[in-house]
Amino acid sequence: MQPQTAQVHHPYTAPAGFDAQLPAVHKASSVFFPSVEALRRTEWIDGSGYTYGLHGTPTTLTLQARLATLEGANHVLLAPSGLAAITLVDIALLASGDELLLPDNVYGPSRSFATHELQAWGIAHRVYDPMDPASLEAALTPATKLVWLEAPGSVTLEFPDLRGLVRRVRERAPQALVALDNTWGAGLAFDAFDLGEGLAVDLTVHALTKYPSGGADVLMGSVACRDEALHRRLALAHARLGLGVGMNDVEAVLRGLPSLRLRYEAQDAAARRIAQWALGRPEFVRVLSPTLPGSPGHAHWAALCRSAAGLLTLEVDPRFDRAAVEAFVDGLRFFRIAWSWGGPVSLAVPYEARAMRSLATPYRGMLVRLCIGLEAVDDLIADLAAAADAALKGRT
Numbered sequence: 001m002q003p004q005t006a007q008v009h010h011p012y013t014a015p016a017g018f019d020a021q022l023p024a025v026h027k028a029s030s031v032f033f034p035s036v037e038a039l040r041r042t043e044w045i046d047g048s049g050y051t052y053g054l055h056g057t058p059t060t061l062t063l064q065a066r067l068a069t070l071e072g073a074n075h076v077l078l079a080p081s082g083l084a085a086i087t088l089v090d091i092a093l094l095a096s097g098d099e100l101l102l103p104d105n106v107y108g109p110s111r112s113f114a115t116h117e118l119q120a121w122g123i124a125h126r127v128y129d130p131m132d133p134a135s136l137e138a139a140l141t142p143a144t145k146l147v148w149l150e151a152p153g154s155v156t157l158e159f160p161d162l163r164g165l166v167r168r169v170r171e172r173a174p175q176a177l178v179a180l181d182n183t184w185g186a187g188l189a190f191d192a193f194d195l196g197e198g199l200a201v202d203l204t205v206h207a208l209t210k211y212p213s214g215g216a217d218v219l220m221g222s223v224a225c226r227d228e229a230l231h232r233r234l235a236l237a238h239a240r241l242g243l244g245v246g247m248n249d250v251e252a253v254l255r256g257l258p259s260l261r262l263r264y265e266a267q268d269a270a271a272r273r274i275a276q277w278a279l280g281r282p283e284f285v286r287v288l289s290p291t292l293p294g295s296p297g298h299a300h301w302a303a304l305c306r307s308a309a310g311l312l313t314l315e316v317d318p319r320f321d322r323a324a325v326e327a328f329v330d331g332l333r334f335f336r337i338a339w340s341w342g343g344p345v346s347l348a349v350p351y352e353a354r355a356m357r358s359l360a361t362p363y364r365g366m367l368v369r370l371c372i373g374l375e376a377v378d379d380l381i382a383d384l385a386a387a388a389d390a391a392l393k394g395r396t
Contacts, residue, residue, distance in 0.1 A: 193226055
């Protein structure tokens with residue numbers, strides 16, 4: 001055997017028995033089989049074997065198993081991003097002539113996908129007011145095959161009556177599946193597969209980019225469900241679409257999971273302190289956070305949840321124009337301007353209130369969403385106060 005062949009077919013195998021906190025990172029596109037018979041009979045869809053890198057490695061199966069425990073699910077699939085997980089669900093479960101329902105405060109790219117790609121494929125969509133179960137009921141038709149829930153809205157942070165919404169779908173459109181974007185809840189705030197009163201969603205999507213990663217350096221998403229037939233339907237579409245994730249990214253999420261609850265609770269506590277501070281500032285006419293009694297849907301959150309993500313949205317007094325609000329955000333020192341959340345750095349983004357809803361909007365002023373990181377809370381409050389004093393005080 002020539003040296004270069006020896007390098008490709010080297011006989012050495014490391015001894016078994018190595019044990020450490022993090023599982024090994026297995027990277028492969030080609031997966032070897034001991035025989036043609038093994039190649040023919042090996043199954044991947046149930047996680048019992050390996051056929052090709054896209055269909056699973058020991059590293060991805062480990063993350064899927066841990067996420068299933070986190071979400072209270074039986075099956076999990078990984079996607080390259082949270083949005084990819086959302087679009088996988090839409091593509092796998094909808095066909096031409098079907099109808100999709102979206103909450104009016106839905107994550108923007110999800111609505112955009114429905115408006116463009118799904119509509120071009122003959123899949124219609126309707127929008128309902130998530131804070132009014134009767135609005136959802138009125139939007140249901142025999143063609144409705146998938147209903148998306150979001151708790152809370154990704155910018156406006158209204159927390160819907162999840163039980164009431166699921167109950168309306170089960171009673172009025174039993175042919176429809178219910179999907180929940182559970183990124184905010186992170187598998188910690190409440191149990192989506194046991195909402196109480198015998199109610200549950202059919203599947204959840206989780207942007208692992210956020211809290212499970214925790215480092216703001218990974219893009220990944222997941223789809224979780226309990227039903228075997230539903231999982232198979234999703235998994236086959238996942239395979240046909242060729243969706244895959246990098247093993248080093250999987251490793252990063254596995255590394256973040258043990259500290260997930262600690263980070264989530266710390267950022268929750270920090271966000272609550274900042275929300276209380278913001279309530280006392282005259283520049284803000286409303287502070288939106290499910291933990292606050294005056295925030296839309298607080299009672300639904302309190303009845304269902306154990307905790308909350310570290311997000312809050314400030315509704316700025318409408319006497320302050322867009323330039324003033326943007327100057328406030330620009331003036332922040334520790335809050336960086338960026339999309340996403342769940343990482344160690346606090347973030348701030350301004351939004352036009354009227355762009356948040358296609359139905360009647362209850363908001364008058366511009367909105368500023370704050371995503372609280374891991375900085376000292378006193379430093380963050382001082383930063384917000386200084387920026388507000390400089391940009392908003394006496395300015396309209």
